[in-house]
Amino acid sequence: MAAGQANRLPRGGRIDRSRPLRFSFDGKSYAGYAGDTLASALLANGVSLLGRSFKLRRPRGIVGGGAEEPNAVMQVGEGAAARPNLLATQVELEPGLAARATRGWPSTRFDIGAALDSFGRILGAGFYYKTFKYPRAWWKLYEHFIRRAAGFGKAPDSPDPDRYEHRNAHCDVLVAGGGPAGLMAALTAARAGARVILADDDVEFGGSLLAGGDAIDGAPAMDWVAGAVAELREMPDCRLLSRGTVFGYHDHNFLTIVQRCVQEADAAAQGPARRPVAERLWRVRAKRVVLAQGAFERPLVFCNNDRPGVMLASAVSGYIHRHAVLPGRRAVVFTNNDSAYRTAIDLAGAGAEVAAIVDSRPGGAGAIGQRVKELGIPVLAGHVVSDVSGRRRVRGAGIARWTGEPWSAVEITLRIDCDLLAVSGGFSPAVHLHSQAGGKLEWDESQLCFLPGEARQPHDSAGAGNGKLSLGDCLADGLRAGKAAVEALGLNPPEIEIPATNESPAAPIKALWRVPAAKDADRCPKQFIDFQNDTTVADIRLAVREGYRNVEHVKRYTALGFGTDQGKLGNINGMAVLAETLGKPIPEVGTTTFRPAYTPVRFGAGAGESVGALYDPVRKTALHQWHEAAGAPMEVVGQWHRPRYFPRNGEDLHAAVARECLAVRNSVGIMDASTLGKIDVRGPDAVNFLERVYTHNVDRMKPGRCAYGILLGEDGMVMDDGVMARLAEDRFYLTTTTGGAAQVLDWLEKWLQTEWPELEVWLTSLTEQFSTLAVAGPNSRALLEKLGCDIPLDRESFPFMHVRTANLAGMPVSLFRVSFSGELAFEINIASGLAPDLWRKLMDVGREFELTPYGTETMHVLRAEKGFVIVGQDTDGSVTPVDLGMNWLLSKEKDFLGKRSLARPDCLRADRKQLVGLLSRAGCTVIPEGAQLIERTGQRAPVPMCGHVTSSYHSASLGHPIALALVAGGRGRRGETLFAAPPGREPIAVEIVSPAFYDPKGGRQHV
Amino acid sequence: MLLIECPWCGPRAETEFSYGGEAGIPRPADPDALSDAEWADYLFYRSNPRGAHRELWNHAQGCRRWFVVERDTVTNRIAGSFRLDETVPVPASAAEKQPEQGD
Structure with missing residues (x-):
């Protein structure tokens, strides 16, 4: 089984030789062992060419052993579960693992782009900006080639089958990194009684000790590691996360750790029914943090x-x-x-x-x-x-x-x-998290590296990441950081002796940022600084010659530190070469900013459980099952699923809507309007409060009265609308738009709490507690009478725009004589639990009147025929009530939110866009919604636009299409002709008319 | 992610809250008496300081109460949370141009 592993040593290592396994790379099968990484197994098999470089297509092999690896970027797995852009140095070898190099099209060994290497001169710094520009018409060709040849992995094109989860955790001390310093810090904190989380991105704890022949206390260093880990595991308040990368350090000591889960163990624990968790995102709030992530070799x-x-x-x-x-x-x-x-x-x-x-x-x-x-x-x-x-x-x-x-x-x-x-x-401390947390960096001239300086959050750095490169110094620094953390927490630090090591003193490092060549720096063979982005010394020098001085600008111009690498390998060399080129000291040039994520994190881990219905919950009305059984296609409004139309005998949308509209206009229809927002307002100051937020005169409404009301933002723009009903002196009932329900409640609450806390008013959402059945049409009254209503419904006893409580078919309801269709109509409010029963009874009794259920589409047509707007469709946050022709709603006798803004010069402009109706001159064309309106055809681009179409339908009742639009100065332009100009279509000649197309006097709703 | 102290519920994660902009901007008592410029100042202009900033937060996923937080806009450090009916100590940094809520 071990055959072919030419570079495998006969003895030693932390691999499990009793568990040989096979894997494939670029389609070819190889042998490895459990305990290998993909990188170590490939090296064992003598595979040295792993891919092609990003820009110049140069052959590349493995450089590093961990997160700093720039070249061995892999696509692991096939199909939907494929994972792009994994570093071979961090992929644990599993049986059957299938990996491909992500770069090197069409193949790693024969690479079409390798020819580019010879043309390296045109692909120098800033080549994105300089080449592939002319001729312009060729750009599409260039783009195709560049996108194909560039790029890392290939994103799977179907949903990720892997499962992810988020877990929240709190601790006293979070230690990032489980090498000698991190283990020492964790031991110190845990022995002091602190709650500790220790996270390390490797499979095993030990950090640098995994890689060497170090000794601690006269024994192999890994013995000391095993002892420390065993002790920590015994501690009840200590959590050890191996395979866990701390990748983000956010405000207020909030850190994010992504943990790769060992599938077998998880699957066993959770039973076979659930797919095991592939990755777990830990969201940790820590009181203190010790960063012990080590250093990267340069x-x-x-x-x-x-x-x-x-x-x-x-x-x-x-x-x-x-x-x-x-x-x-x-x-x-x-x-x-x-x-x-x-x-x-x-x-x-x-x-x-x-x-x-x-x-x-x-x-x-x-x-x-x-x-x-x-x-x-x-x-x-x-x-x-x-x-x-x-x-x-x-x-x-x-x-x-x-x-x-x-x-x-x-x-x-x-x-x-x-x-x-x-x-x-030399070594560069991994200062990424320290820097993410807002900590400063300080240049250490003796060790030639940036060290973590002043911290902004309660954190500390220890070990190689703090510039302590010898093992003895690492252990001592971990102990110091652990003690400092527990002291800051008010705990007593334990007495711990620093374990003995046997190192000899080292001679100091000497700066060598760019190795001199036989030719000068701009003519010698390429000297790479950033392998992943093919950034060379010559590129940085070119950027400086072209005027770039700031390190952040040079980074973007040369792509230094882009990609998965994020400067781990090449950054300091790059900064130093820049500094030498500029003739400045390195600390003056500085580093680029480190931002999360430290290593690439899968989108799935970021999403966690929040996918599908758990991300965007589905809200269903009490009548949802009936609608489904009736075969209604659903429209998603906010999170609500509302029936769009109720097709009969294979009708399409247009046929069904035409039938539903005519039924409402000629007999009676019924709609589930339960998704309307409903707010109960009560208290001795309810009138006073509503006067301040609604534009109409609320105090004039007697109990039992309804009114149409609009809410304005303080900027005077229409925010929401609905019906206000006064149920008693101190009690009101408001409806809001379906999408605006939560926003309106929040808005009202904010004013009550922050501005008018002296008002005694209480707001309660009733949106889900009550269902609303809208019965509309000339036969609606007869229908309710037939069903059995305990109050008179005639015009005199129960006039338009009034509310009554009643018993309908023996069930307690509130009846609102309001109409969104322009017909005689009743909105029935009923406790949601009773709604399905009432709906069924209405459908039974309604057979005599051919009672027709209708959906949102018909509702839209009916209201548009009347010129009633839908906030958010016919308005867009830049429309005042004056623009909509609603001056009659604006009280002159009081102040209300937004009133002052209506007098701002901009709101008084004569050429503001105003609501109008449009009829197409040809008579039969439904104008596409959103189409821009222009004055004349035949103009050269850019054509001035004078408005746009907001609603457009075919009206079955009128026998022709209708549209609503916002047109500059539109109300004064009735009878004029404009052109609707939908993209890619012939302009449509339209006439400006009144928005009230149907029954403009409003007689039908008053009967 | 900020850790915000709700005066009623204690320290909670930022995701439980919604942001309400700069605090201490009372609605003018008589808007009609204001010039367009004065009204625009109330409506659109905010101090946007570098440093201490009094701002409104709502514990939207909790008790739903509004309160004032003083946050440093550079470091995100939070100096304190205050109920709207509390007299809020004047921050060391600034001569505030508006009186605080409840003052």
């Missing part, structure tokens, strides 16, 4: 430093120790600091030949230099690797002596064959 910037086989030294050590994978046979190590010497020792110990350590420092390493010498590894101090040979794989390193002058040219005097080049340019 690559070195030399010519062709992107060739497969050039890897970070720490990653090489990690693959050897953790995965028992030897990524090369003959290695060169290139460094400007001591840490890579350990990689040389690791390589030698694993059986590789280390041809040389190339150290840019003239003095070489500290104490570790002696150990290397004892192993017989040659060290070339004061030298650099200036260039490498090989295209799909490193073949050799070109080495030059270097004096230390940053931009000097060097001469390559020595070439060493190798298939692996392990590089180290």
Whole structure:
């Protein structure tokens, strides 16, 4: 089974050799072990070419071992469950896992875009802005090519079958990162009795200790890790989240962690019926936070430093120790600091030949230099690797002596064959979360990195992420941060001794931001800074030559730090090269801003359970089942599902609506109007309050009286409308539009609480408690009488615009003589539990009158025939009641919200858009809603527009189409002709008319 | 996500609240007496300070009460929450041009 894993070491590693498994990459099957990552398994199989670079299509291989990996971006899985843009270094190997490189179209090995490499000069910094511009007509062709060739993974095109969940948690101390510093901090806090959450993005805790041969207290360091984790697991108030990446640090110590769930365990716990949770998003509010996320090793910037086989030294050590994978046979190590010497020792110990350590420092390493010498590894101090040979794989390193002058040219005097080049340019603390939280960064000239500075929120940094690069310093710093956290919480820090380590002192790092080449920086082979975005030293220099100075601008111009990388690998090198080019110190140039997310997070994890009906709940009226049984297609209004029409015998929308309209006009129809917002207003100051918010004179309404009312914003624009009924001296009932119900209640509450707290008024929503059945048409009165009503319904006893309580078919109801159709009509309010019974009785008794249920579409036509507006359809937040011709509703005797605004000069303009009716001159054309209105045809673009169509229907009652529109100065232009100009259609000649098309005197509703 | 102290319910996550804009802008007693410019100032202009900001919040998913929060617009740090009927201490930073609610 292990066959083919040529680079697998015979012994060691944290892989489970008893669990071999198979996986595929780019369609080819390979073998690996449980405990491998996709990256380690590919390296074990000798797969060094993993994809093509973003812009220049250069062959690329694995560089790193974790979140900093720029090249090994994978599409994992097939079909709907495929996950794009995963880093191979972070994908746990599973049986049957199928991965593809996301870049490299049409294939990784033969790449059409590779030719682009030769044209690199036209794809320099800012190429987006400079090339592919002319001729303009070719843009579509360019765009197709660019979009196809660029881009990372392919988003699945069907719904994600994976399940996600959100979980909220609170803790005293959240520790981000489970390496030596994080474990130490967590132990300290937990022993003090704090509630602790420890999250680490890896499968196992240990951080950097997983990758090396460190010792703690004279034993393998991982023994100490195992002890610490076991102790923490025992603690009742300690939660350990492995595979959990803290990716966002938000305000008020709110942090987000995405946890990859181990499917088997979850499935077992939850039973087979539910699909296991794939990822869990933790939303944590922490009192204190300790950031211990470690540091990223930086690559070195030399010519062709992107060739497969050039890897970070720490990653090489990690693959050897953790995965028992030897990524090369003959290695060169290139460094400007001591840490890579350990990689040389690791390589030698694993059986590789280390041809040389190339150290840019003239003095070489500290104490570790002696150990290397004892192993017989040659060290070339004061030298650099200036260039490498090989295209799909490193073949050799070109080495030059270097004096230390940053931009000097060097001469390559020595070439060493190798298939692996392990590089180290020093370490950059992972300050991302600190920076997200608003913390400042400080440049450390001795360690050549940005350190977390002053924090804005209650957090602290510890370990390598705080610039403590040695193991002993890490442990001590974790203890310090843990103690500081518990002291801030008022707890007693426990007595803990710092475990002993056996490190020798290191020689200091020396700056080497850009390795000198044989030619000058703009002509030498490409020196990559950001591998993922193909940003080179020459690109940054070009950006500076073209006038860019600010680091944020240079980033956007050169794409430095874009993509999934977000500057993890290349940012500091980029800033430093920019600083050197500008001749400024690095801290003066600064860094770009770090923002969430730290690593890519799936949309599914962000959504959690909030998908489908759990995201957008469906609201159904009490009569919903009847509507469904009647076969009514539903229209979604807000969250309500309302019947749109009730087709009979296979009718289409138009036939059904025409029939329903005629039924209402000629006999009687019934509609479920339950979704209207309903607000009960009561209290001794109810009149006073409503006077202030509604435009009409409320105090003149006697109990039993109804009125049409509109609400204005303080800006004078129509916000909502509805019926106001006065039920008693101190009690009113308001209706609102379906979509405006919650907004109106909130609006009224806000004024009551913030502006007029002295008013004794109480507001109660009744929207769902009561259902509304609208019975409309000349036979509506006869229908209710036939059904059995205990009060007289004749015109004199119960006039138009009045309200009565009554018993209808033995059921208590409120009857409102209001009409949205212009016909004799009754709106019946009834407790929602009784509504289905009443509806059925009405349908039974109504057979005699051919009682016809109608939906929202017919309601729209009927009201448009009358010129009644729908707020939000015929208005858009820029329409005053004057624009709608509702001056009669505006009291002159009192103030009301928005009144003063109606006198603003803008609201008095004669050319404001006003509500009018439109009839098409041809007579038979339904004008598309939303069509713009123009004065004349035949004008050249841009054509001035004088209005737009807001509602448009065919009126069966009138036998022709009708439309409502907002037209500049429209009310004074009756009889004039305009043209409706729907896009892509011939203009339609229309005549401006009154918006009241049907029964303009309103006689029918008063009978 | 902010952690906001509701004066009635205690500290709750921002998602339970809705924002109501700058606090301490009383509706003019006699709007008709105001010039267009004065009315526009009430209607449209807000102080938008860098630093301490008194603002209205509503515990929309809780007790549904409105109250005042003093928040630093730079750091998002919240200095305190106040009921509308409380006399609110004047922030150190500003000479407020409007009296607070309930003052």
